[in-house]
Amino acid sequence: DTAVSQTPKYLVTQMGNDKSIKCEQNLGHDTMYWYKQDSKKFLKIMFSYNNKELIINETVPNRFSPKSPDKAHLNLHINSLELGDSAVYFCASSRRLAGGPTGELFFGEGSRLTVL
């Protein structure tokens, strides 16, 4: 079983469309994240949820809306897609808040979004 799974893996769409990426983790973790990796491989946090509560919300356009129906799921919906949204989006989870001795991030395989 994949620990952190996200779908779809590839997404090609036109500007102006709305799309969603889904993420599920079966590790029993309390915290989930969305990261964006650009073409230069720079990885930047977008959102984080802890026990379904939004705790990190970086400077992200409000066209991006995360939703966590339960601790095991964190979805990302993007409205009115723009060319600059093209990137690889990674879902991740951690047992505790990231960074500490128990804050290892477990990443999904990524969802490559291409906006034409």
Place this chain on the structure above:
Amino acid sequence: TQLLEQSPQFLSIQEGENLTVYCNSSSVFSSLQWYRQEPGEGPVLLVTVVTGGEVKKLKRLTFQFGDARKDSSLHITAAQPGDTGLYLCAGAYAGGTSYGKLTFGQGTILTVHP
């Protein structure tokens, strides 16, 4: 804005050579992690360092955390083609609104040629 500067950005070496990747910041970390990412996959944790001056070894990989907890290095001895990948450092700045947020460096793309 807390920045993590990672260098070099690209590294292309021959099998058997040694290399060092650096990660620096003007801010103090509560902890620092190193991840490795292969094409088409997500990053995978290699190590977490927490204490200033800490040194951790993982086979041919040696990780150091600076005494002041502002910098870290990854040293690979006798690199092998299987070491090829993207290496990312990530720092956690505890406290305040930064709690729980990892800031990643720009990454080092390592290519080891047979």
